[in-house]
Amino acid sequence: MPLVIPFLVALGIFCHGLGHLIDALSNAGFFHWLNSIEWSAMLNWLRTAPVAAPQLSSGNEALYSQFQQFMDMQYQISEMKRDILTLPALPDEGY
Numbered sequence: 001m002p003l004v005i006p007f008l009v010a011l012g013i014f015c016h017g018l019g020h021l022i023d024a025l026s027n028a029g030f031f032h033w034l035n036s037i038e039w040s041a042m043l044n045w046l047r048t049a050p051v052a053a054p055q056l057s058s059g060n061e062a063l064y065s066q067f068q069q070f071m072d073m074q075y076q077i078s079e080m081k082r083d084i085l086t087l088p089a090l091p092d093e094g095y
Contacts, residue, residue: 025031056064
């Protein structure tokens with residue numbers, strides 16, 4: 001039996017089930033609900049540029065720069081720890 005025939009049978013069963021699914025969704029009002037959504041407004045919202053964050057006051061700006069330095073240093077330390085763990089052991093260490 002050629003391989004095409006079981007494939008066509010499976011495709012027919014799949015399309016038959018898909019038809020029943022579409023019929024059930026239309027009977028349940030799913031497509032009416034989809035038409036009620038304002039797709040243009042949603043697409044416009046997705047295409048808009050992000051709004052810039054509000055500017056910080058001078059005191060908060062200094063604290064924020066300190067925070068950035070601290071987080072950068074913490075990241076660098078974690079990267080150094082990761083590099084140290086990948087180094088080979090010394091002759092008097094390890095197994």
